[in-house]
Amino acid sequence: MNTAKSGVFSRVIFHVDMDAFYASVEQRDNPGWRGLPVLVGGTGPRGVVAAASYEARRFGVRSAMPMSEALRRCPGAICARPRMDRYREVSMMVFAIFRGVTPLVQGLSLDEAFLDVSDQVRTRRQARELGKSIKQQILKATGLTASVGIGPNKLVAKIASDLEKPDGLVLVGKKDVREILDPLPVRAINGIGPRTGEALEERGIHLIRDLRICPVELLTPVFGRFTRRMLDKASGIDDRPVETSGKAKSISAEETFDEDLLDLPGMLEQLSLISIRTARRLAARELQATTVSVKIRDREFRTVTRQHSFSPATQSVDMLEKTARHLLEQWRAEHPYSGVRLLGVGVSGLEPARQMDLFASEVETNSSQVQELIKEVRQRYGNKALRKGQELDEKRQA
Numbered sequence: 001m002n003t004a005k006s007g008v009f010s011r012v013i014f015h016v017d018m019d020a021f022y023a024s025v026e027q028r029d030n031p032g033w034r035g036l037p038v039l040v041g042g043t044g045p046r047g048v049v050a051a052a053s054y055e056a057r058r059f060g061v062r063s064a065m066p067m068s069e070a071l072r073r074c075p076g077a078i079c080a081r082p083r084m085d086r087y088r089e090v091s092m093m094v095f096a097i098f099r100g101v102t103p104l105v106q107g108l109s110l111d112e113a114f115l116d117v118s119d120q121v122r123t124r125r126q127a128r129e130l131g132k133s134i135k136q137q138i139l140k141a142t143g144l145t146a147s148v149g150i151g152p153n154k155l156v157a158k159i160a161s162d163l164e165k166p167d168g169l170v171l172v173g174k175k176d177v178r179e180i181l182d183p184l185p186v187r188a189i190n191g192i193g194p195r196t197g198e199a200l201e202e203r204g205i206h207l208i209r210d211l212r213i214c215p216v217e218l219l220t221p222v223f224g225r226f227t228r229r230m231l232d233k234a235s236g237i238d239d240r241p242v243e244t245s246g247k248a249k250s251i252s253a254e255e256t257f258d259e260d261l262l263d264l265p266g267m268l269e270q271l272s273l274i275s276i277r278t279a280r281r282l283a284a285r286e287l288q289a290t291t292v293s294v295k296i297r298d299r300e301f302r303t304v305t306r307q308h309s310f311s312p313a314t315q316s317v318d319m320l321e322k323t324a325r326h327l328l329e330q331w332r333a334e335h336p337y338s339g340v341r342l343l344g345v346g347v348s349g350l351e352p353a354r355q356m357d358l359f360a361s362e363v364e365t366n367s368s369q370v371q372e373l374i375k376e377v378r379q380r381y382g383n384k385a386l387r388k389g390q391e392l393d394e395k396r397q398a
Contacts, residue, residue: 010174010304012127013242014115015149015157016134018094019166021111022051025090026080028143037077041067050082054166087111090142097137101130103309103349104291106242114154116242119309124173131169152177155238159188177236182209189233196222208234239303241293244349251285252295253277254344260299261340264332271328271343275321278345282320283353288313290349292323296331297342306331313351320347 018024022040027033037056041049047067059074071077091110098105104116121127131148138146147168149161156177160170163180172180181188186208187197199222205211211219212234219227232238243249253274261267271294282289293307306327314320324345332338 010306011116011152012118012121013151013154013157014117014131014134015151015154015161016098016113016115016138017147017149017161017165018111018138019145019147020051020053020057021090021144022082022087023053023056023080024144025083025087027053029086033078037061037074038080039067039070039074039077040080040082041070042081043067043079090144093141094138094146097134097141100137101134104242104244106244114157114242116307118307124171127171128169131171135167135169153236153238154240154242155190155233156181156236158190159184162188178212181234181236182207182212184208186211186234189230191230191233237303239295239305241305241307241346241348249350250346250348251278251281251287251289251350252293252344252346253281254295254342256297256342257340261343264329267328267332267340267343268325271324271345272321274343274345275324276317278347279315279317279320282315282347282350286353287350288315288353289320289347290351291347292320292327293346293348294324294327294331295342295344295346296328296340298335299339299341301341303342304331307348309349313349315353320345 023038026038026040027036035055036053037059038053039049039056039061040051041047045068049061049063049065049067049070051063052061052065052070056070056074056077059077061070061074061077067079071079087110094111095105095107095113098113098115102115102117102120106114108114117127117130121130127150131150135146135148138144145167147161147165148170149157149159149163150169150171151157151160152172152174156172159181160172161168163170184207185197186192186200186205187194189208189211192200200206200211203214203218203222205214212231214231216227216231219230223230241250255270255274257270261270290311290313291307291309293305295303295305297303308323308327310319310323328343
């Protein structure tokens with residue numbers, strides 16, 4: 001089970017990004033090109049730069065730039081046509097290293113991925129050591145460098161990986177988020193491109209701090225219904241899980257309460273019902289899961305996600321609820337006076353259910369019906385009208 005991360009992270013997410021990947025592969029395969037400006041892309045009239053080595057970037061060349069403009073800025077550059085089969089071959093080696101670290105790998109392209117290492121890392125030192133280990137393994141296997149960003153969520157990790165390129169390693173603890181993000185330009189946030197950046201700059205918003213403290217009404221014309229989401233990004237808030245599959249990536253259910261939950265028994269009762277909803281959705285899609293996560297938002301609107309992975313995969317209501325319960329109890333022990341306004345239970349690491357599990361799901365459905373009956377009786381006659389045997393045992397032992 002996940003344990004407390006010494007106040008550094010609630011989750012530990014790595015963003016690993018290969019440095020100038022296509023161009024670096026070409027320089028590695030052609031030793032005479034090392035240290036020289038290399039451009040990968042088409043050289044025809046409409047050719048575009050797919051990748052530029054760091055030597056070429058010093059001339060202001062960047063990816064997606066017309067090749068004619070790139071060669072105007074860097075006339076001595078070496079041009080190489082893309083070799084996608086070769087890049088895929090090297091990418092497979094890199095991703096094999098990722099999956100040797102954690103099964104929770106979300107590939108974004110051939111040369112970058114998110115890794116959720118929450119179960120492996122508990123301290124800042126361990127996070128750094130694991131980041132260094134991944135970089136060393138990649139260098140040994142491929143001869144290439146990578147930059148690693150480490151943060152409490154995907155947004156922060158991705159920003160961190162860009163801060164010291166190439167061959168960088170940047171760790172941003174949850175207490176450091178505002179200090180690191182505030183002085184960065186708003187365009188450092190994924191999703192803010194040139195046009196949006198210009199619109200923000202016209203309003204005097206140049207830095208992430210400017211965006212974070214900006215009144216909603218000033219931002220609504222720029223972001224529309226996504227305004228609140230962009231303000232969350234400016235504060236370093238990102239609840240997205242690391243998604244391990246291109247098909248069914250995760251299944252979840254959550255509940256926002258009209259009044260904050262203040263006591264642990266009330267939280268666990270609601271968590272039980274949410275776990276049942278999640279398990280039903282899992283069984284309905286004939287899937288089983290290897291990871292359970294609990295989403296908790298407190299009365300101050302701070303959101304934390306805790307998760308635990310296990311083997312073999314399951315769709316058992318009891319297993320999902322037991323795991324979710326343990327994660328919530330851990331959080332509550334660390335925050336004994338916090339009220340809860342939202343709870344969610346999610347599952348990921350999904351795979352097709354075995355035939356045995358499909359038969360077992362009928363039993364689980366009956367169990368879910370019992371849980372719903374318990375809820376109905378409690379609502380009508382009070383919370384003490386019915387109790388689980390487990391709850392009575394716990395009371396006797398107290």
